[in-house]
Amino acid sequence: MYFDLSIPSQLAGALLPDLVLAIGAMLLLLYSVWGPATLARARVTGILAIVVCAASFAAVVWVWRHDATASNGIIAVDAFRWATDCIVLAATIIASTLMIDYSEREQLVSAESYVLLLLAASGMLLLAAARDLMVVFLGVELMSIASYILAGLDRRSARGAEASLKYFLLGAFSACFLLYGVALVYGATGSTDIAVIGTAVTGKTFDNPMLLAGIAMLIIGFSFKVAAVPFHMWTPDVYEGASTPVSAFMATAVKAAAFAAFLRVWIEAFPGATAAWVHPLQWLAVVTMVGGNVIALMQKNIKRMLAYSSIAHAGYLLVTVVVANQLGAAAFLFYLVAYTLATTGAFAVVIALSEPGERNESIPDYAGLWTVQPWLAAAMAVFMFALLGFPIAGGMGFFAKWYVIEAALHAPQPQTVLAVVLVLASVISAGYYLGVVLTMFMKPRPADAAAVRPVPTGTFLVISLSAFVLLLFGVLPNGFVKLAHDSVPISMVGTPAGPPVTAAAER
Amino acid sequence: MNTLVYTFHFYLFGLIAIASALAFVTRKSAVAAALWLVNTMFCLSALFVMLDAQFVAAVQVLVYAGAIMVVFLFVVMLLNLGEASEVTDIRSLGGKLTAGFVGLLMLAELFSLSRLKFPRLMGAMTDHANVVNPVSAPLFHEFLLPFEVTSVVLLVAVIGAVVLAKRGPKAQ
Numbered sequence: 001m002y003f004d005l006s007i008p009s010q011l012a013g014a015l016l017p018d019l020v021l022a023i024g025a026m027l028l029l030l031y032s033v034w035g036p037a038t039l040a041r042a043r044v045t046g047i048l049a050i051v052v053c054a055a056s057f058a059a060v061v062w063v064w065r066h067d068a069t070a071s072n073g074i075i076a077v078d079a080f081r082w083a084t085d086c087i088v089l090a091a092t093i094i095a096s097t098l099m100i101d102y103s104e105r106e107q108l109v110s111a112e113s114y115v116l117l118l119l120a121a122s123g124m125l126l127l128a129a130a131r132d133l134m135v136v137f138l139g140v141e142l143m144s145i146a147s148y149i150l151a152g153l154d155r156r157s158a159r160g161a162e163a164s165l166k167y168f169l170l171g172a173f174s175a176c177f178l179l180y181g182v183a184l185v186y187g188a189t190g191s192t193d194i195a196v197i198g199t200a201v202t203g204k205t206f207d208n209p210m211l212l213a214g215i216a217m218l219i220i221g222f223s224f225k226v227a228a229v230p231f232h233m234w235t236p237d238v239y240e241g242a243s244t245p246v247s248a249f250m251a252t253a254v255k256a257a258a259f260a261a262f263l264r265v266w267i268e269a270f271p272g273a274t275a276a277w278v279h280p281l282q283w284l285a286v287v288t289m290v291g292g293n294v295i296a297l298m299q300k301n302i303k304r305m306l307a308y309s310s311i312a313h314a315g316y317l318l319v320t321v322v323v324a325n326q327l328g329a330a331a332f333l334f335y336l337v338a339y340t341l342a343t344t345g346a347f348a349v350v351i352a353l354s355e356p357g358e359r360n361e362s363i364p365d366y367a368g369l370w371t372v373q374p375w376l377a378a379a380m381a382v383f384m385f386a387l388l389g390f391p392i393a394g395g396m397g398f399f400a401k402w403y404v405i406e407a408a409l410h411a412p413q414p415q416t417v418l419a420v421v422l423v424l425a426s427v428i429s430a431g432y433y434l435g436v437v438l439t440m441f442m443k444p445r446p447a448d449a450a451a452v453r454p455v456p457t458g459t460f461l462v463i464s465l466s467a468f469v470l471l472l473f474g475v476l477p478n479g480f481v482k483l484a485h486d487s488v489p490i491s492m493v494g495t496p497a498g499p500p501v502t503a504a505a506e507r
Numbered sequence: 508m509n510t511l512v513y514t515f516h517f518y519l520f521g522l523i524a525i526a527s528a529l530a531f532v533t534r535k536s537a538v539a540a541a542l543w544l545v546n547t548m549f550c551l552s553a554l555f556v557m558l559d560a561q562f563v564a565a566v567q568v569l570v571y572a573g574a575i576m577v578v579f580l581f582v583v584m585l586l587n588l589g590e591a592s593e594v595t596d597i598r599s600l601g602g603k604l605t606a607g608f609v610g611l612l613m614l615a616e617l618f619s620l621s622r623l624k625f626p627r628l629m630g631a632m633t634d635h636a637n638v639v640n641p642v643s644a645p646l647f648h649e650f651l652l653p654f655e656v657t658s659v660v661l662l663v664a665v666i667g668a669v670v671l672a673k674r675g676p677k678a679q
Contacts, residue, residue: 112670119663138656149667
């Protein structure tokens, strides 16, 4: 399939998964407000949201299997986009599933939450596709505005309101940085198209303060969105205050999409300007890896701990952005799959174990879980090992870290320091990941501990499937590795996209 | 000479815009702040005129200084925040004299401008009848997708406003 992006109908064809998702979300909005707001209607809305996501997922797979290509244009049609789409949509399906069970337990009637999840996801799909800084900005805004609202969805919760407001104010502030960066880069290069920017900055000496300031502003804007360390302040409060399914969604899908756009912009627009950004990004990665892990050591609340853990993982992912080549992109995708599964799984266990009103969420509450809920404890152990990057027991998590280190060491300029820091930071992270495992397996269950409720079906499915996939592809990673390796941005494959006629002639 | 006039006006409107923006964020009264913002918008539209983008300048005044600010002031008044007496910041004699001086300065400028012609920054675009085309053509061709996505962003904002502002499930 070949799409000529300058023709609107073919542009729509290239946006098929995005359109399915966005139109589905709007129809779902109609359905959700058509009748009285009841728990039953919210539940049906949630199930329909999963159906819409699955349809969009099917569209992604369909286009991917047909090896779609396109002319150079405002969006990319390449395997990197489809792979990111799959990760984002899977995370959205998981978050919706968790949301259905969570709303039932908390008696939270909000059918709109599923609509907002879908609209946020369509912003993420756009981010995965964006080859123009303007589309990047709009995708970030679409995703972020929906997330601000999702964070404050439970209006009975004061912490939720605080999280929402904090997220909104800091998010708006960071959007200013991003937008100013876009404007300055446009001023320096005369285009917002990242391919044109790429040719404009190549081979220049970097004494143009406008371009340097623009790149710096873009780094700051993206760092806010992916929660890298000096710009991470909002993360723990927001993840703790928001309802747990939303936290899971923000820790995985939001981060994945923001990182995908970050990586694509860096790979396609600024490879010629490496000298300008490589040192700041290296420092950012180091500070994020070390800072996130050290602060996570001191957390008592499991959601806060997972928030700092997600910051630390942002640091590991930043290493792939610093590398910014084909190997880095492949390692990035593989890492993202492992991280998404492990993090959503861990949040699902938190939902299964917490009491209404989000109580029972501190790490000591998990003492002796092995004696009452052995499967839940075992699954949580898998997720913790995966996040730690432990071999065998951590499944894909080990290979994910392995490939990031490999990408760092085999880069044109080997990032040995980053690889060493990554390993050291992982050793630090053992302190809190293994702490949870020890608490679950070694500590005795306190006599006054609350009885664990039966785990709802949806949550159970999420937990068991995540753990299963992590372990399965930990044993047989080859297929996944090959898939990740083939899924790099089109600009790196080295074949400029052309009409199918010439492609056939070449063969 | 023309370049000098151009530079002078660029700095004049630019500095007024920045000063107004500063005043906008430092005023205590919301109404005064809003009026300073209107001032900023006017200066920005003047800069757009100097770039030969008359259409954008007109839209800037109509949409930002006009529609959005009126709605904003309505909200402020409905919320009953500012006192009517706080609307103006010019109360002292010095302030009044300064205002009069600025008025005279602008009048003198108007006279001098009527004799001069602005240099064209973008020489190619001299067809004054067709000032909308340079804005609309990229909007509906090159940037069609961002244009459409903007509507989805606005939809999300509307949903958010309704969801967060409606009466809660268990109204406290």
